[in-house]
Amino acid sequence: MRYAIISDIHANLEALEAVLADARERRCTHFMCLGDLVGYNANPRECLEIVRALDCPTVKGNHDEQATLAKTSGEFNEMAERAMTWTRQQLTEDERSWLRELRLQRQVRDFTIVHATLDTPAQWGYVFRDLDAAASFTYQHTTLCFFGHTHVQCAFIRDEGTRRTSGERIHIEFGKKYFVNAGSVGQPRDGDWRAAYCIYHVDENLIEQRRVRYDIELARQKILDAGLPRLLADRLALGR
Numbered sequence: 001m002r003y004a005i006i007s008d009i010h011a012n013l014e015a016l017e018a019v020l021a022d023a024r025e026r027r028c029t030h031f032m033c034l035g036d037l038v039g040y041n042a043n044p045r046e047c048l049e050i051v052r053a054l055d056c057p058t059v060k061g062n063h064d065e066q067a068t069l070a071k072t073s074g075e076f077n078e079m080a081e082r083a084m085t086w087t088r089q090q091l092t093e094d095e096r097s098w099l100r101e102l103r104l105q106r107q108v109r110d111f112t113i114v115h116a117t118l119d120t121p122a123q124w125g126y127v128f129r130d131l132d133a134a135a136s137f138t139y140q141h142t143t144l145c146f147f148g149h150t151h152v153q154c155a156f157i158r159d160e161g162t163r164r165t166s167g168e169r170i171h172i173e174f175g176k177k178y179f180v181n182a183g184s185v186g187q188p189r190d191g192d193w194r195a196a197y198c199i200y201h202v203d204e205n206l207i208e209q210r211r212v213r214y215d216i217e218l219a220r221q222k223i224l225d226a227g228l229p230r231l232l233a234d235r236l237a238l239g240r
């Protein structure tokens, strides 16, 4: 049994389609979505429709939350806010209410999914350092938890201490805990422009971090055509 874990799609249709094609090619039969379906890029409705059709466990991200508000709460920077204002105008009430009803964290089989952190999931903190991960581990009651939000693919392993790995393959060992960031499908920020996602090989106790090439030029052109900030198109190519 193989799960494809997708996070931070951010309305990038080209990246989402490429990731799903790659996952199906690799015989993934189950999917999970870690939130931030919308924001930044130009196809929020199309991405929402695809994820809803997958009918998979999905948790809420901060951009999903913002998209359901009538107006800005002032938490975003100017560029993110401009994209969010545009996104709010695109979505239907049905789409907004679907996003509104998403939960902040879920347990799926014997693992957990969350967008940002397990210690304070509603505050949207970022887990970059071992110390941040250690706080989440305190609230992690399953061996394995998948998260997103930073747009940086990596994993934290808890045994005697907490350590970070950016390895492509992680073997799940008994007695340890794993807090795994699936990276971002639609706006990676680790210097690699390719779409990121992760495969959980349940029967082999193996996690595989993957990168997939997609039609980035089309995604960038759509951002410009929609009148969204040019910087959003530029950062896709930089992976920042």
Ligand code: ZN
Pocket (backbone or CB within 6 Å): 008, 010, 036, 061, 063, 149, 150, 151
């Ligand atoms: Zn995000």
